[in-house]
Amino acid sequence: xxxxxxxxxxxxxxxxxxxxxxxxxxxxxxxxxxxxxxxxxxxxxxxxxxxxxxxxxxxxxxxxxxxxxxxxxxxxxxxxxxxxxxxxxxxxxxxxxxxxxxxxxxxxxxxxxxxxxxxxxxxxxxxxxxxxxxxxxxxxxxxxxxxxxxxxxxxxxxxxxxxxxxxxxxxxxxxxxxxxxxxxxxxxxxxxxxxxxxxxxxxxxxxxxx
Numbered sequence: 001x002x003x004x005x006x007x008x009x010x011x012x013x014x015x016x017x018x019x020x021x022x023x024x025x026x027x028x029x030x031x032x033x034x035x036x037x038x039x040x041x042x043x044x045x046x047x048x049x050x051x052x053x054x055x056x057x058x059x060x061x062x063x064x065x066x067x068x069x070x071x072x073x074x075x076x077x078x079x080x081x082x083x084x085x086x087x088x089x090x091x092x093x094x095x096x097x098x099x100x101x102x103x104x105x106x107x108x109x110x111x112x113x114x115x116x117x118x119x120x121x122x123x124x125x126x127x128x129x130x131x132x133x134x135x136x137x138x139x140x141x142x143x144x145x146x147x148x149x150x151x152x153x154x155x156x157x158x159x160x161x162x163x164x165x166x167x168x169x170x171x172x173x174x175x176x177x178x179x180x181x182x183x184x185x186x187x188x189x190x191x192x193x194x195x196x197x198x199x200x201x202x203x204x205x206x207x208x209x210x
Contacts, residue, residue: 001034001035001197001198001199001200001201001204002033002034002035002037002042003035003036003037003200004200004201005198005199005200006021006033006198007045011045012045013045013048013049018048018049021049021051022049022050022051025051025052030053030054030066030184030188030190031049031051031052031053031054032053032054032055032056032180032181032184033046033053033054033055033056034055034056034060034177034180034181034199034204034207035055035056035057036058036059036160036162036169036203037057037058038057038058038099038102038104039055039057039062039064039102040102041118042055042057052066053066054066054184056177056180056181056184057136058099058136058137058171058175059137059158059160059169059171059175059176059177059203060073060171060175060176060177060178060179060180061073061074061136061137061171061172061175062136063180063183063184065184065187071183072101072136073136073171073172073174073175074100074134074135074136074172075134075135075136075137075138075157075170075171075172076134077131077132077133077134079153079156079157080098080131080133080134080135080138081131082153083096083138083149083153083170084096084131086148086149086152086153087140087143087145087149090145090148091143091144091145093142093143093144094140094141094142094143094144094145095108095110095115095140095141095142095143096108096138096139096140097112097122097138097139098130098133098135098137098138098139099135099136099137099138099139100133100134100135100136101136103123104121104122104123105122105123105124105125105130105133105135106121106122106123106124106125106130107124107125107126107127107129107130110142115141115142116141136171136172137169137170137171138157138168138169138170138171139167139168139169139170140167140168140170141166141167141168143168146159146161146165146168149168153170155173156173157170157171157172157173158170158171158172158173158175158176160203162201162203176206177203177204177206177207178206178207178209178210181195181207181210182210192210195210
């Protein structure tokens with residue numbers, strides 16, 4: 001895991017953690033970084049480790065293997081449109097954004113820098129173009145109907161509630177951190193019993209269960 005595990009409260013990799021990870025690398029261990037974040041927000045930080053590693057982004061919706069190959073899962077455009085109609089028929093104050101191939105998009109006006117603690121908000125596009133996309137991840141904040149969303153869409157996508165119940169992160173049904181770990185383990189022919197996991201939040205439980 002990245003935030004709260006490899007990264008400290010200042011969102012940096014401490015010298016102690018860097019030394020520990022590099023020590024494992026020198027002993028021949030494969031390293032997998034698993035995060036809900038997109039590539040653009042963490043790749044520069046991870047370069048400071050100065051080691052090869054596989055990375056799971058978007059809670060498993062995108063995997064970048066150490067050899068540079070990428071495996072990506074997307075949410076069907078029809079599901080995005082269905083969710084959009086369902087959400088705004090019931091909660092007009094909700095804020096909907098999407099992540100697609102390491103780009104963040106919105107069609108709404110909102111203080112994203114404050115809400116997400118980021119330096120720059122998503123790219124603004126028209127509602128029409130937004131609804132034509134097939135994203136890696138859907139993000140919903142400022143919402144009131146998480147239970148209804150889970151009930152309606154839980155058999156179509158994975159719905160993950162994070163940030164103390166203030167953010168819904170939605171990815172393709174077949175995507176998860178644990179399926180990402182499974183894909184990487186199969187690539188290197190690593191048995192489950194030889195996998196060690198480190199995490200700090202409830203959305204990390206899946207990889208421990210794997």
